[in-house]
Amino acid sequence: xxxxxxxxCGSQFATSALLTKGVCQKNSEGNHHVxxxxxxxxxxxxxxxxxKYATILNLTLGIxxxxxxxxxxxxxx
Numbered sequence: 001x002x003x004x005x006x007x008x009c010g011s012q013f014a015t016s017a018l019l020t021k022g023v024c025q026k027n028s029e030g031n032h033h034v035x036x037x038x039x040x041x042x043x044x045x046x047x048x049x050x051x052k053y054a055t056i057l058n059l060t061l062g063i064x065x066x067x068x069x070x071x072x073x074x075x076x077x
Contacts, residue, residue, distance in 0.1 A: 007036035007075055010057030026060060028070035038077035047076035 004013040008026040013019040016035055024033040036056060043052050044059045048066040053059035056075050064073040 003040065005036040005056050006033035007056070008034055008060060008072070010055060010060040012057075026070070026072050036075060036077075038075065044075045046073035048074065 004016050004019045005011070006013075006019060006022075006024055008024050008028075011019075011022070011024070011033060013022070013033070019033045019035055022033045023031050027034060043054065044056050045052050046059060046062075046064055048068075049064050051059070051062065051064070051073060053062070053073075059073045059075055062073045063071055067074065
């Protein structure tokens with residue numbers, strides 16, 4: 001089963017259409033969820049500070065002091 005994950009908050013959706021319709025509180029570029037376009041991994045790395053987490057959800061819960069556009073970690077692809 002394919003998972004559709006938001007790159008800003010780590011929420012999981014059954015379809016990409018459901019993902020893009022939802023409002024994301026962590027998206028600093030807009031107000032909707034944005035599809036994470038990378039492959040599913042065992043470790044996700046923040047694109048700014050290189051912190052590592054087991055899931056996108058756990059990654060996006062943390063504050064990133066190096067993120068120039070927001071305050072949360074964002075996964076690298």
